Amino acid sequence: MKKILGTTLTLLGLAVFGQAKEDSIQFAKISTEILNKGKAYNELRELTKNIGHRLSGSASYEKAVTWAEQKLRDAGADKVWLQEVMVPVWVRGKESLQIKTSNGKWKSLKMLSLGNSEGTGGKNVSGEIIMVRSMEEYDKLPPEQVKDKIVFFNYPFSQTYIETFRGYGDAAKYRSTAASLTAKKGGKFAIIRSLSSAFDDVPHTGSMRYQDDKKIPAVAVGSTTADELAELLKSQKITAKLNSNCGMKGEKLSHSVIGEITGKKDKSVIVVGGHLDSWDVGEGAHDDGSGIVQSIEVLRTFKNLGIQNNHTIRVVCFANEENGVKGGVMYGKTVKENNEKHLFAIETDAGGFTPRGISLDMDNEKRKQIQSWADLFLPYGIYDFKNTYSGTDLYPLHDLGIPTAELVPDSQRYFDIHHTEEDTFEKVNRRELLLGASTLTQIIYMIDKNW
Amino acid sequence: MKKILGTTLTLLGLAVFGQAKEDSIQFAKISTEILNKGKAYNELRELTKNIGHRLSGSASYEKAVTWAEQKLRDAGADKVWLQEVMVPVWVRGKESLQIKTSNGKWKSLKMLSLGNSEGTGGKNVSGEIIMVRSMEEYDKLPPEQVKDKIVFFNYPFSQTYIETFRGYGDAAKYRSTAASLTAKKGGKFAIIRSLSSAFDDVPHTGSMRYQDDKKIPAVAVGSTTADELAELLKSQKITAKLNSNCGMKGEKLSHSVIGEITGKKDKSVIVVGGHLDSWDVGEGAHDDGSGIVQSIEVLRTFKNLGIQNNHTIRVVCFANEENGVKGGVMYGKTVKENNEKHLFAIETDAGGFTPRGISLDMDNEKRKQIQSWADLFLPYGIYDFKNTYSGTDLYPLHDLGIPTAELVPDSQRYFDIHHTEEDTFEKVNRRELLLGASTLTQIIYMIDKNW
Numbered sequence: 001m002k003k004i005l006g007t008t009l010t011l012l013g014l015a016v017f018g019q020a021k022e023d024s025i026q027f028a029k030i031s032t033e034i035l036n037k038g039k040a041y042n043e044l045r046e047l048t049k050n051i052g053h054r055l056s057g058s059a060s061y062e063k064a065v066t067w068a069e070q071k072l073r074d075a076g077a078d079k080v081w082l083q084e085v086m087v088p089v090w091v092r093g094k095e096s097l098q099i100k101t102s103n104g105k106w107k108s109l110k111m112l113s114l115g116n117s118e119g120t121g122g123k124n125v126s127g128e129i130i131m132v133r134s135m136e137e138y139d140k141l142p143p144e145q146v147k148d149k150i151v152f153f154n155y156p157f158s159q160t161y162i163e164t165f166r167g168y169g170d171a172a173k174y175r176s177t178a179a180s181l182t183a184k185k186g187g188k189f190a191i192i193r194s195l196s197s198a199f200d201d202v203p204h205t206g207s208m209r210y211q212d213d214k215k216i217p218a219v220a221v222g223s224t225t226a227d228e229l230a231e232l233l234k235s236q237k238i239t240a241k242l243n244s245n246c247g248m249k250g251e252k253l254s255h256s257v258i259g260e261i262t263g264k265k266d267k268s269v270i271v272v273g274g275h276l277d278s279w280d281v282g283e284g285a286h287d288d289g290s291g292i293v294q295s296i297e298v299l300r301t302f303k304n305l306g307i308q309n310n311h312t313i314r315v316v317c318f319a320n321e322e323n324g325v326k327g328g329v330m331y332g333k334t335v336k337e338n339n340e341k342h343l344f345a346i347e348t349d350a351g352g353f354t355p356r357g358i359s360l361d362m363d364n365e366k367r368k369q370i371q372s373w374a375d376l377f378l379p380y381g382i383y384d385f386k387n388t389y390s391g392t393d394l395y396p397l398h399d400l401g402i403p404t405a406e407l408v409p410d411s412q413r414y415f416d417i418h419h420t421e422e423d424t425f426e427k428v429n430r431r432e433l434l435l436g437a438s439t440l441t442q443i444i445y446m447i448d449k450n451w
Numbered sequence: 452m453k454k455i456l457g458t459t460l461t462l463l464g465l466a467v468f469g470q471a472k473e474d475s476i477q478f479a480k481i482s483t484e485i486l487n488k489g490k491a492y493n494e495l496r497e498l499t500k501n502i503g504h505r506l507s508g509s510a511s512y513e514k515a516v517t518w519a520e521q522k523l524r525d526a527g528a529d530k531v532w533l534q535e536v537m538v539p540v541w542v543r544g545k546e547s548l549q550i551k552t553s554n555g556k557w558k559s560l561k562m563l564s565l566g567n568s569e570g571t572g573g574k575n576v577s578g579e580i581i582m583v584r585s586m587e588e589y590d591k592l593p594p595e596q597v598k599d600k601i602v603f604f605n606y607p608f609s610q611t612y613i614e615t616f617r618g619y620g621d622a623a624k625y626r627s628t629a630a631s632l633t634a635k636k637g638g639k640f641a642i643i644r645s646l647s648s649a650f651d652d653v654p655h656t657g658s659m660r661y662q663d664d665k666k667i668p669a670v671a672v673g674s675t676t677a678d679e680l681a682e683l684l685k686s687q688k689i690t691a692k693l694n695s696n697c698g699m700k701g702e703k704l705s706h707s708v709i710g711e712i713t714g715k716k717d718k719s720v721i722v723v724g725g726h727l728d729s730w731d732v733g734e735g736a737h738d739d740g741s742g743i744v745q746s747i748e749v750l751r752t753f754k755n756l757g758i759q760n761n762h763t764i765r766v767v768c769f770a771n772e773e774n775g776v777k778g779g780v781m782y783g784k785t786v787k788e789n790n791e792k793h794l795f796a797i798e799t800d801a802g803g804f805t806p807r808g809i810s811l812d813m814d815n816e817k818r819k820q821i822q823s824w825a826d827l828f829l830p831y832g833i834y835d836f837k838n839t840y841s842g843t844d845l846y847p848l849h850d851l852g853i854p855t856a857e858l859v860p861d862s863q864r865y866f867d868i869h870h871t872e873e874d875t876f877e878k879v880n881r882r883e884l885l886l887g888a889s890t891l892t893q894i895i896y897m898i899d900k901n902w
Contacts, residue, residue: 031611031613032611035610035611036610036611159486159487159882160482160483160486160487162482162830162831162832162886164882197882198881199881354805354861354863356832379613380613381613381807381835381861383834383835384832384834410805410832410861412805412880412882412883412886413880413882413883416880429863429864429867430649430650431610431615431648431863431864432863432864435613435863
């Protein structure tokens, strides 16, 4: 397209008067500051390229702690500290999955052990694959058909939902429960089709849970491998052989990183945060490096624009969201113990994509008040205030009765790359990332002023 | 993030009754059909990978004509035909731009001649670079300071606008007029900073125009080269040397490709289209391969779902949008000559990104009617009906008083890759592309039913 639009400058914000006009002008200042001078994109490059992925308990996570501490100071925080938290240490190690078809030859499949899964202890574990398309189909299988088998849960990610989180939610039980369900009927290990919206061969890891002491391995394969396996199984028996070394290696002392600018009127706290840990593949760029650098951008923008914050604006870089939520739980526990008044907490943990809305997990009165600000947000493409969930790390705060929220970015690309080798800096767009930071700053500006 | 949303299925569409309920159900059918069975993504792979870029007058454009004809037949068109149109033949050929700094060595810069520009005829043309930051600055320069010089228009793409089309519109005059302005004051050729929202070294081509017979060359460099040049020019004189072979090589007979499903009630026409040509770099994936495959998807979806269309639904794959708009002009001329009643025409030529709205270029009454359907679109993330432009190819129809429109996708990434080597299939996301096709089908379903 080559169309040249008229260059008439539509004033950002709305042609309104008084209070709303003042807010509209402040919204435009925030957006202009961040789109032109925001550092989130360059900081994300540092985090992903200099440190890379950073699973809880790893040396790279500790490097990320030091990095985040420094970035919060650079952004102008009045106070920066580390919050101690014990985190699980899960290690992947070397792993391989092979199949043998009727031609008698072994073939390697691209795979990832699921996070928190135990491995085979470096030994080969093999058996015949049986495939089910759904939980209902699996439930009907008698144990004798599962005993000593490898169960392949080939449940596809639903393409039908417009918000891909719903497709993810729909398929998630396969990842969390496949191993325990397989173990209960005497199977040797479980293979799942990745929770992926893409039709490619990228395996997605992510956390699983054991329901009891029978801890057998669970691994994921990409969509095309899953389809090929299903096709092969139509005509022949297939043996799978897994060799893996993953497993839990106890706990370790680690830290969430916290920085704040002190409230000018009182010390009530408004939290904005993301999680500093990531899975141990790719670079944790969208999940959740984006959320970390956006949260730091909020603090920097308040400082740079000299906004007089009534309340304390606090950035929390949570430890261990991915496989334990120990950082979120510890933060909530500390708030409760110290009886520290929190007005509002928002997380950004759904990717650094163009923002579309804010999900509001709070009572109706507060939700309606925020929704009444919708006209201020609309010029920034923020129109969606209907959802009612909030970030995982914030559930402990929610349980204390604190209004919580989450940034809602466009969800179309997230589950193509989520928890994979493909979640890299190159997949993040500068303007999309910065617009998310702008939305966060705008909502916090409004909360700080009105609550 | 690992949050698992509740799997409660929110019924797509709205809990409403009667007519609106019927429409809501049809919207969900359209979306589900396209997200699950849509072929647009695979067709785009064919167009971009088997044919590639396809400038008017090139052999690859003619291949694209044959391909589009076949795809329209495959999609179930009742009638497919080619519309003859004479198109300009512009050829790039070999080209290079070098600079010599104070160290006396020549250095090559990444560059692209602007589309429609004449070259140097294979000879070296060199001179000292003078830089201006804006049109206003250039206007103040006396001709003697420009004579025999190379003028470097280093006007940055504004990051401030939320819709990047506005930043593009703001900077576009530099691309269209730099050569003629430079020639008027006796300069040898013009260099422009690319119309790019990215901070990288990718040059963007795109059409320019000569205002008179003094046809000197114009070329574009990427953002980082522009910044480096500006930095060098602070401390030293720089000589630039251009050698290029581009230029207009007359005209050629070519074709727009048209396919339709006949109206069941009457033969009034509803048009959906994009342009089949692209610039001669990259693969023309977002611009506008996406629009072509989305338009074909609309037709296929009407057929596959057995929707009884009252009026004729016509797909137009316009020739020569990029450097002449001859296809759009010829289509409008034919409509006028044949007095062919058109109810509505919509173009998709702003990239295959997640759709956000529909821009409506029509009288207030019709615009308001479409806006009254907003609740039907909202569950699909379509909320923005405020813009009032339509696609370039549709201006001739607009001039005939026909209501015209354009799909409005998210604009954040478009001008990073627009008219560059980077506009490739890999930059298009399957779900984003298909959602755009779904929105187009939904609006045409409503127009067909209500107009």
